[in-house]
Amino acid sequence: MIYYSYFWLKKPGVVEWKHNYLVISPDRNTADTFFRVLDENRSLVVEGTRKVNIKELNRESSQIWTYDCDDNGLPYQLNLTVSGNCPEAYYEVPAWRDLLGKIKILPMSWITAVGHNPTGWKMLPELHLGVDNDCLSGYSFYVRRRGFPDAHWYNDDGVISLSRHKRSRFIVTVQTELQSPKIPIIARDRVKIEWVGVNSTRISLDVSKGFLALTLGEAKPFRFSDFLQRFSIVYNNLSDPGYPYANSKITWCSASGNNNDSFELCEGVPVGELGDMGDD
Structure with missing residues (x-):
């Protein structure tokens, strides 16, 4: 069953709607595996030899994740990685290979000639359950x-x-x-x-x-x-x-x-x- 997660930048002084993303995966295990790869590899190759460093990665709930990074557009770079457009990353983190073609990360704003405009938040049905059955170690x-x-x-x-x-x-x-x-x-x-x-x-x-x-x-x-x-x-x-x-x-x-x-x-x-x- 298709599974969604919110993924947004949590950094003081940053315009709120510029760095909000929707992570789409075929099931919950794929989404959690994606999160774990990020958590286990805080310094990532995103293009060529350029690396970005994840300063904070927080799991607010099973479907709400926040990050702070030296590249505010980290999810955009990750979308390139899981789409097969960053072969250098697969040598450094082989676990990315298992996620190729299984994850899409969509910005929740769009670009026009005058800049970004928010497209609005998508309400995820899984968030309406009232109980977050997150499976956390320990x-x-x-x-x-x-x-x-x-x-x-x-x-x-x-x-x-x-x-x-x-x-x-x-x-x-x-x-x-x-x-x-x-x-x-x-x-x-x-x-x-x-x-x-x-x-x-x-x-x-x-x-x-x-x-x-x-x-x-x-x-x-x-x-x-x-x-x-x-x-x-x-x-x-x-x-x-x-x-x-x-x-x-x-x-x-x-x-x-x-x-x-x-x-x-x-x-x-x-x-x-x-x-x-x-x-x-």
């Missing part, structure tokens, strides 16, 4: 089954199951050296998953006999993309038809397949805020 989340908003992961005595009536919070942390306060999690990331207990107690998750379970040992590294394609549900054949998830278990497989299910993170909050204290 936050705690509920994990729900895609397409079944009432079915969540639950810590059932040390084994992770699925439930319509109970749910647990889990911290998902990216394994990276990046120190930014808000790091969006993207598909290629290696992540650690931890169950959050009372008083924000953390216990890592591992795979035991094929099942997802708590461990007192070393946490298993997962890929963030595993939530979409490598976890599945094992049902209890003796369960009541009215409670299909009773005594179910979540499994993990090293290969994606047609029998695997799909899950997503939701209701993320910083650890320690109301909502991450034990199970519901």
